[in-house]
Amino acid sequence: MDTLRNTCRVTVRLPGPLVDLFPGSPRRLEVEARTVGEMIDALNARWPGMRDRLCDTTPAVRRHINIFIGGERARLDTPLRPEAEVFVLTAISGG
Template identity: 65%
Template sequence: MLDRQDPDRRTEARTTPVVVRLPGVLVDLFPGSSRRVEMQAATVRNMVDELDRRWPGMRDRICDSRPTIRRHMNVFVDGERATLKTKLRPGIEVFVLTAISGG
């Protein structure tokens, strides 16, 4: 819990980035992108928007036209499957993974 009396701690919480881990298959499609990305984002939707701002077209790989996260993509926050509405707290790691299927 943040100390309401300590302005430095409040500032630190606002400026601590979210860490996004992207799958290699996605990174390979976007030259200059990275498997580990730091950014400010309050929700998964904000995160996807920022990824798309940095690498135009990435949103279309992660989301469909509804918009929702594509069926073959998974986003995990705190070990739980996330939606675009999932809130992100400063310093958290978000994992974007491609679904694996086979027979």
Template identity: 40%
Template sequence: MVQVRIWGSLTALTDGQREVEVEAGTLRELLDGLGARYPGLRPQLERGVSVAIDGLVYNDSWFTPIREDSEVVLLARLKGG
């Protein structure tokens, strides 16, 4: 199981939980697991989120591996210009 820290306004979509656990080995599995467990989070996941894994931020890098001891943070999509 991977422990995921939910950041900011996204906690409203996880029943107020700031940390959740999901069975996942890749970023895609993580997002699929979160969407299945928290249906209210699905629309945001479909619009796009950013996921920080061990300090690096990923967007749409579906096959990025996640270890059980990785630090994982789910954030609203980070945009830059």
């Protein structure tokens, strides 16, 4: 079975604090994936350990990470559409 079947190319925008942890990773890149989970797998294949920064062990997107597609919050099982732009954001907190 072709694992790339029905995948689409999407643009991913990563936050500066995450990029700083993975030398050579860009703020903007394109990957092939069918879901947000597969997109994270593709990022992790390029920069091992990135999944651990984005996902917890349940597995789910970490509470302090937000992933948006078309202005809507996404989960790991959220499907991706061709040419979609995916924004990965870190939560800001303080007191």
